[in-house]
Amino acid sequence: MTDTHRSSAIPRPIIEVIDLTRTIATPTHQVEILRGINLVIPQGEFAAIMGPSGSGKSTLLGLLAGLDSSTTGRIILDGQDITGLSEDRMSEVRGKKIGFVFQSFQLIPTLTAEENVLLPAELAGADFDVVKRARELLTRVGLGDRMDHYPVQLSGGEQQRVALARAFITKPPILLADEPTGNLDGKTGNQVLEILLELNRQEGATLVLVTHDPALAKHADRVITLRDGLVVSDERVLHEVSPNA
Numbered sequence: 001m002t003d004t005h006r007s008s009a010i011p012r013p014i015i016e017v018i019d020l021t022r023t024i025a026t027p028t029h030q031v032e033i034l035r036g037i038n039l040v041i042p043q044g045e046f047a048a049i050m051g052p053s054g055s056g057k058s059t060l061l062g063l064l065a066g067l068d069s070s071t072t073g074r075i076i077l078d079g080q081d082i083t084g085l086s087e088d089r090m091s092e093v094r095g096k097k098i099g100f101v102f103q104s105f106q107l108i109p110t111l112t113a114e115e116n117v118l119l120p121a122e123l124a125g126a127d128f129d130v131v132k133r134a135r136e137l138l139t140r141v142g143l144g145d146r147m148d149h150y151p152v153q154l155s156g157g158e159q160q161r162v163a164l165a166r167a168f169i170t171k172p173p174i175l176l177a178d179e180p181t182g183n184l185d186g187k188t189g190n191q192v193l194e195i196l197l198e199l200n201r202q203e204g205a206t207l208v209l210v211t212h213d214p215a216l217a218k219h220a221d222r223v224i225t226l227r228d229g230l231v232v233s234d235e236r237v238l239h240e241v242s243p244n245a
Helices: 004-008 057-064 088-096 111-123 132-140 156-168 184-203
Strands: 013-025 030-042 048-049 072-077 098-101 174-176 206-210 224-226 230-236
Touching: 004 098, 013 057, 013 206, 030 057, 030 206, 030 230, 048 057, 057 072, 057 174, 057 206, 088 098, 088 111, 111 132, 111 156, 132 184, 156 174, 156 184, 156 230, 184 230
Parallel strands: 048 206, 048 224, 098 174, 174 206
Antiparallel strands: 013 030, 013 072, 224 230
16 A cells, blocks of 8 residues: 555544643632643544543543633644634534533433434524434434433433433534443443444544543543643554454
């Protein structure tokens, strides 16, 4: 295989983080949460972000989502520089480019499972049959018979599956997940993880997942470890290949 052939097969960057810092001022001093992060994540990759509590994992995810502003540096999502965007413009970017999965599900209690899944697409003004897609996604996560149930009528694992369907409703190129199995028991968490990874393979989104669980991170293509606001390691994950593959 020639070098030209290899380079043509390299996926394009979909997330670029350039010299990113985040500092918070307290009454007595400055707290440096992120101290100069540089990352390039190609389209379709599954990257796990790990690190001890206080390392900056969730802060980095919040900056990627445009939920917070960096002190210095730039973030480019799917070719668009989101640095300094107004909240209205950032909301548009989130609606079109980003899906979210939170540890605490973040479902609206007065909406049914189907209505919760539909909401991001309706807010984004999606130009496809959103009801058909919502019902298809809920069926794919195993909740085809519970679409009209409210969150209180669903188990924790079922609520997180609704959240997975909601994250994919707008067909986002980027999916951000913050400890998506953190509030679930081991067995349920594994089931939710399998559904997340299967959905992500089918949809082809780039997945960036914050976790403290090495067993979860081993499913990733790449593990990025933060400590004290810096990237201290960035390693590819070697997956076993079936002899019949």
